[in-house]
Amino acid sequence: MQIRIQHLxxxxxxxxALRGVDLDIRSGELxxxxxxxxxxxxxxxxxxxxxxxxxxxxxxxxxxDATTLSVQERRVGFVFQHYALxxxxxxxxxxxxxxxxxxxxxxxxxxxxxRRALDLLTRVQLADLRDRLPDQLSxxxxxxxxxxxxxxxxxxxxxxDEPFGALDAKxxxxxxxxxxxxxxxxxxxTVFVTHDQDEALELADRVVVMxxxxxEQIGTPDEIYTQPATPFxxxxxxxxxxxxxxxxxxxxxxxxxxxxxALPEPLADGPAQLFVRPHxxxxxxxxxxxxxxxxxxxxxxxxxxxxxxVAGQDTPFDLDLPVHADAExxxxxxxxxxxxxxxxxxATA
Amino acid sequence: MSAVLDLDTTTNAPPPASRARRVMPGFxxxxxxxxxxxxxxxxxxxxxxxxxxxxxxxxxxxxVWTDARVLAALQLSFGTxxxxxxxxxxxxxxxxxxxxxxxxxxxxMIDGLIDxxxxxxxxxxxxxxxxxYAGNGWVGQWLTPLGIKVAYxxxxxxxxxxxxxxxFVVRTLQPVLAExxxxxxxxxxxxxxxxxxxxRKVLLPTLYPAMLTGFALAFARGVGEYGSVIxxxxxxxxxxxxxxxxxxxxxxxxDYAGATAVAAAMLLLSFVLLFAINLLQAFAAxxxxxxx
Numbered sequence: 001m002q003i004r005i006q007h008l009x010x011x012x013x014x015x016x017a018l019r020g021v022d023l024d025i026r027s028g029e030l031x032x033x034x035x036x037x038x039x040x041x042x043x044x045x046x047x048x049x050x051x052x053x054x055x056x057x058x059x060x061x062x063x064x065d066a067t068t069l070s071v072q073e074r075r076v077g078f079v080f081q082h083y084a085l086x087x088x089x090x091x092x093x094x095x096x097x098x099x100x101x102x103x104x105x106x107x108x109x110x111x112x113x114x115r116r117a118l119d120l121l122t123r124v125q126l127a128d129l130r131d132r133l134p135d136q137l138s139x140x141x142x143x144x145x146x147x148x149x150x151x152x153x154x155x156x157x158x159x160x161d162e163p164f165g166a167l168d169a170k171x172x173x174x175x176x177x178x179x180x181x182x183x184x185x186x187x188x189x190t191v192f193v194t195h196d197q198d199e200a201l202e203l204a205d206r207v208v209v210m211x212x213x214x215x216e217q218i219g220t221p222d223e224i225y226t227q228p229a230t231p232f233x234x235x236x237x238x239x240x241x242x243x244x245x246x247x248x249x250x251x252x253x254x255x256x257x258x259x260x261x262a263l264p265e266p267l268a269d270g271p272a273q274l275f276v277r278p279h280x281x282x283x284x285x286x287x288x289x290x291x292x293x294x295x296x297x298x299x300x301x302x303x304x305x306x307x308x309x310v311a312g313q314d315t316p317f318d319l320d321l322p323v324h325a326d327a328e329x330x331x332x333x334x335x336x337x338x339x340x341x342x343x344x345x346x347a348t349a
Numbered sequence: 350m351s352a353v354l355d356l357d358t359t360t361n362a363p364p365p366a367s368r369a370r371r372v373m374p375g376f377x378x379x380x381x382x383x384x385x386x387x388x389x390x391x392x393x394x395x396x397x398x399x400x401x402x403x404x405x406x407x408x409x410x411x412x413v414w415t416d417a418r419v420l421a422a423l424q425l426s427f428g429t430x431x432x433x434x435x436x437x438x439x440x441x442x443x444x445x446x447x448x449x450x451x452x453x454x455x456x457x458m459i460d461g462l463i464d465x466x467x468x469x470x471x472x473x474x475x476x477x478x479x480x481x482y483a484g485n486g487w488v489g490q491w492l493t494p495l496g497i498k499v500a501y502x503x504x505x506x507x508x509x510x511x512x513x514x515x516x517f518v519v520r521t522l523q524p525v526l527a528e529x530x531x532x533x534x535x536x537x538x539x540x541x542x543x544x545x546x547x548x549r550k551v552l553l554p555t556l557y558p559a560m561l562t563g564f565a566l567a568f569a570r571g572v573g574e575y576g577s578v579i580x581x582x583x584x585x586x587x588x589x590x591x592x593x594x595x596x597x598x599x600x601x602x603x604d605y606a607g608a609t610a611v612a613a614a615m616l617l618l619s620f621v622l623l624f625a626i627n628l629l630q631a632f633a634a635x636x637x638x639x640x641x
Contacts, residue, residue, distance in 0.1 A: 153540055
């Protein structure tokens with residue numbers, strides 16, 4: 001089902017949780033809502049589900065206006081971070097709950113309900129545990145039951161609120177891949193909320209980056225990472241370094257430096273900041289390198305990370321050096337010239 | 350479908366209990382202390398009841414226990430305590446719900462008032478309730494034309510027991526309701542459950558164990574309640590005379606063995622009933638998904 005969100009507004013007292021959010025979700029798409037705590041991503045998800053009322057704007061499911069529909073009428077499959085399974089019901093009864101609650105006239109026979117619930121449990125590989133109580137399952141198993149339960153009502157859209165947030169790292173990665181497979185097999189339009197950028201980039205068709213109640217950027221994972229639209233996205237997604245400086249005659253000159261760098265795209269003169277990823281920095285700079293001093297060297301499994309202090313800047317830079325057996329790693333205190341292969345410049349408001 | 354997922358079912362296995370090192374030692378000491386106190390405060394006095402009763406001999410005991418006045422008193426005490434406990438289990442749950450779920454002016458005040466029946470001398474409660482519910486009282490004058498007699502009738506006893514028993518249910522339910530996650534109700538709603546279905550299938554099953562506990566506490570309190578009841582009951586033998594009052598009457602007649610015989614009957618009945626409630630409660634807790 002295609003979902004269209006127009007100018008959505010939500011306030012809690014004087015605090016604005018959503019400030020005019022517009023978003024089109026295509027049918028069958030897997031979308032990630034990514035942002036820090038308080039960015040409004042969960043509020044947006046709950047508004048789509050009907051668990052929050054909105055103060056302005058419209059939500060459309062297909063060509064139907066869903067803004068004023070009740071939670072029950074929207075028929076969304078919602079998966080909660082802490083599973084929200086019914087502890088007093090067997091796993092099978094949890095999955096069957098949505099069908100059990102249908103009005104008598106469109107409720108399938110008991111045997112049919114059980115058969116469908118068991119089908120879903122088989123799909124999430126938990127058919128063997130159908131008679132267990134939720135408390136007897138591990139976290140990952142519980143979340144799979146929750147997903148099966150949400151799919152049992154044949155939802156218009158699947159909404160997942162930090163679905164892997166309560167799981168440990170290994171299970172989280174497994175479930176992430178598995179969710180992608182489930183999505184591809186079922187074709188449900190799916191929206192999930194996360195503050196984990198790896199999760200968003202790896203799993204989603206498109207990523208919606210949110211901050212302070214607004215959408216900062218919507219794009220494919222590649223677009224979000226390589227062409228961040230705003231300083232916030234550059235800073236929030238992936239590792240980044242920031243240089244303060246000025247744009248002067250079409251070039252960016254960092255504070256405290258004499259050399260300047262060309263602008264990737266034209267910008268008006270004035271104060272500006274330059275963002276660059278640690279792996280886009282080079283030490284083999286030609287004549288436009290910035291003067292810097294090595295502050296610290298950290299060893300990682302696959303690289304060295306140099307922390308360098310660029311003259312005139314208040315915070316040190318991180319710079320990735322690939323590990324080569326014969327390469328010489330600069331020692332702390334060494335003076336360097338730092339260049340960059342790829343960066344973005346934003347005017348400071 | 351991916352094959353990486355482990356189907357590990359061994360989670361939540363209890364650790365071996367025997368040789369586990371505890372951070373807080375002292376099992377022997379605390380158990381010994383508990384047993385010693387329990388003996389001095391509870392077990393020995395209770396045993397005394399039975400020893401004193403045994404002076405009557407079997408025939409004497411049977412005579413007391415089959416006395417119509419004693420039987421009527423026991424029936425009245427347990428019957429009214431049961432009804433009051435059941436009423437409290439429902440009304441108290443509602444009060445607890447309102448106090449936990451909603452923010453409103455005066456909430457803390459009302460929350461504080463709940464404990465008042467614990468602190469108030471029960472005689473004061475009895476006199477106040479009698480004044481209210483007597484035929485010419487504030488409330489009683491409206492009930493009399495309807496043919497409802499509260500004071501000096503079994504109904505009055507129930508009113509008094511509801512008053513003294515309410516805090517037990519409210520205080521038992523509050524933490525459970527506070528812990529009940531709103532998420533569960535939201536999950537039910539997204540799955541299409543109506544409010545009634547959510548209440549019946551999701552919320553109430555998690556509350557039953559606590560409601561039973563609250564009922565048991567209110568019931569036990571009601572069986573033994575004396576102070577508030579004797580003022581409102583009228584104390585007509587075989588009609589509104591409760592068992593604790595009968596004990597006091599027998600004591601005043603220096604019939605100590607007879608008094609303890611009634612007490613012994615109350616003890617045994619209470620024990621059997623509370624034990625049954627405990628079993629039921631354990632069953633309900635298991636149904637509520639708390640795996641031991």
